[in-house]
Amino acid sequence: MSPANNKVLIFDTTMRDGELTPGVKMNLQQKISISQLLENMGIDIIEVGYPGIYQKDFEEVFQISQIIKNSIICGLASANKDEIITLAEAIKPAKRGRIHTYSLVNLKNQSISAEQVLAIIKDSVSLARNYCDDIEWSAFDAPRSEPDFLCQAIETAIKSGAKTINIPDSLGLASPEEFSQLLQMIFNRVPNIDEAVVSVHCHDDLGMAVKNSLIALNCGVRQIECAINGLGARKGNADLEDVVMGVLQQRNYQVDIDTRLMSKASDLVAEISGIV
Numbered sequence: 043m044s045p046a047n048n049k050v051l052i053f054d055t056t057m058r059d060g061e062l063t064p065g066v067k068m069n070l071q072q073k074i075s076i077s078q079l080l081e082n083m084g085i086d087i088i089e090v091g092y093p094g095i096y097q098k099d100f101e102e103v104f105q106i107s108q109i110i111k112n113s114i115i116c117g118l119a120s121a122n123k124d125e126i127i128t129l130a131e132a133i134k135p136a137k138r139g140r141i142h143t144y145s146l147v148n149l150k151n152q153s154i155s156a157e158q159v160l161a162i163i164k165d166s167v168s169l170a171r172n173y174c175d176d177i178e179w180s181a182f183d184a185p186r187s188e189p190d191f192l193c194q195a196i197e198t199a200i201k202s203g204a205k206t207i208n209i210p211d212s213l214g215l216a217s218p219e220e221f222s223q224l225l226q227m228i229f230n231r232v233p234n235i236d237e238a239v240v241s242v243h244c245h246d247d248l249g250m251a252v253k254n255s256l257i258a259l260n261c262g263v264r265q266i267e268c269a270i271n272g273l274g275a276r277k278g279n280a281d282l283e284d285v286v287m288g289v290l291q292q293r294n295y296q297v298d299i300d301t302r303l304m305s306k307a308s309d310l311v312a313e314i315s316g317i318v
């Protein structure tokens with residue numbers, strides 16, 4: 043919550059965004075093995091899949107929710123009502139479950155109005171909140187959105203019950219300067235921002251994912267989303283090991299990760315994905 047708190051939460055998306063890596067598919071047994079290792083490493087949040095879209099992911103989230111006790115188990119849903127309800131069903135067995143839902147906030151060339159999108163954010167986050175206390179909302183394509191609208195969207199998501207606000211560089215095209223300016227603007231302008239943990243989710247299209255994730259800490263961000271071996275859509279997400287080591291190097295921030303298990307996790311995911 044308050045940026046004075048120096049603990050950085052590590053959110054792993056190896057099995058959700060990582061499974062969007064071309065050619066990568068993981069089965070239930072493989073996802074269970076990865077989840078158990080992530081839990082032993084002390085990963086705070088484990089994102090397992092899209093239960094509202096794929097039956098395979100529903101089964102995985104549902105099963106893993108019964109096995110993992112210490113890490114938060116999370117799935118992703120769009121603002122679609124059925125997707126959110128199905129995700130809520132999938133995480134129901136979890137001791138600690140999270141609903142992660144997102145809306146597009148770059149409205150250029152979209153036929154939908156700003157008011158309509160704000161109403162969708164309010165409805166989707168409030169719906170999710172009926173099922174679960176732990177709601178994360180993502181501002182999909184935030185760097186290309188209109189700043190006033192982005193601030194309103196974030197304010198609405200927090201008012202509707204989101205406890206974590208994720209700012210993804212969805213296309214991986216933001217420079218470190220642009221990304222930190224965007225984050226500073228959010229911290230300066232969103233009136234209720236201190237009621238939420240602010241997170242980042244950076245893609246590596248320009249090779250900046252780790253740098254942008256680490257630069258975010260000094261802006262007030264306290265959750266970083268990343269993937270083992272940097273798996274993820276297109277050029278991938280920020281590499282988990284690089285993120286954790288980068289946070290620790292800064293000394294004034296802490297993570298609760300057993301760093302000795304990181305190379306084991308990297309080997310396991312390389313073996314499963316076929317990507318080193």
Ligand SMILES: CC(C)[C@@](O)(CC(=O)O)C(=O)O
Nearest residue numbers: 059144180182183210212243
């Ligand atoms: C975090 C999430 C909303 C996303 O991963 C979107 C997605 O993969 O659909 C992104 O990078 O913007």
